[in-house]
Amino acid sequence: MSKATTRILTVDDSASMRALLNHALSTNGFDVCQADDGVSALEWLAVNEVDVVITDINMPRLDGFGLIEQVRGGTRHRDRPILVLTTESSDEKKARARAAGATGWIVKPFDTDKLVAAVRRVAH
């Protein structure tokens, strides 16, 4: 029996980046769902299942740090891998993401092959 398609939630306030991510991930066989900020992501996660979350950091309403903290503090998805995809490169921000419970850190602009490999690795 084949494993069900891996479902990914991407969270990014940039419509263009969402389009790039959707193309890169869906053409590699993933089921892609998208939210435009942390609040929208939490609303979606409240009623949906997900295998991997990929989130930007700088977003309105609720940023990536806040999203990670709330997912880790909840019960429904607290063990799901969360990859941060960001233009940020500071060690301080990376350490903050790690402390909040992020699973990995990917620097934009993303390389599709590396992104897909990372998703497959954390999704098991």
Add this chain to the structure above:
Amino acid sequence: MNLEFAQNGMTRLTVLQGQFKVSAGPKVELSTVLGSCVATCLFDPTAELGGMNHFLLPEPPASHDRAAVDVHYGVYLMEMLINEMLSHGARKERLRAHLYGGANIRAGMQAIGTANAEFARGFLVRERIELVREDLGGSGARRVDFRPASGQVRCRNVAPAEAPDVKVQPVLRPSPRGEVELF
């Protein structure tokens, strides 16, 4: 390369092809010279913060080597400029944009300038960022001087020879961007 000049108490930072810079410095001026490239000037009047990018081409073609990335593309440089602005305190809903460049300087060549201009306009529409001024198209080179803390922009025509050459197919180079670190 980081070009910096000080004149009349102002520090002028040159934004080269494939670069972006953000500043709130009241004595800072961001400058660039454009042919078919497009520069986006973003300004948050409340945060008194601005930034400029300078891209060569709109988006990677379908044949783009997926193992390499190229930050000369507008889709990446727009994203990086916006995120840098937000990380310095700007708010996306307050951003105001100016677009410059996008000329088709050499007759007979592919209309790269037109493609760049159309991409930039479309990007701002998709991202719901207000375009308050544009000076795009034509066949002449432009020099843009942008004071990021005040949002003041001066755009003037310059001799085409002053505009940097654009490679139609920029060399794809391995980049440290896209690196993955699993915790």
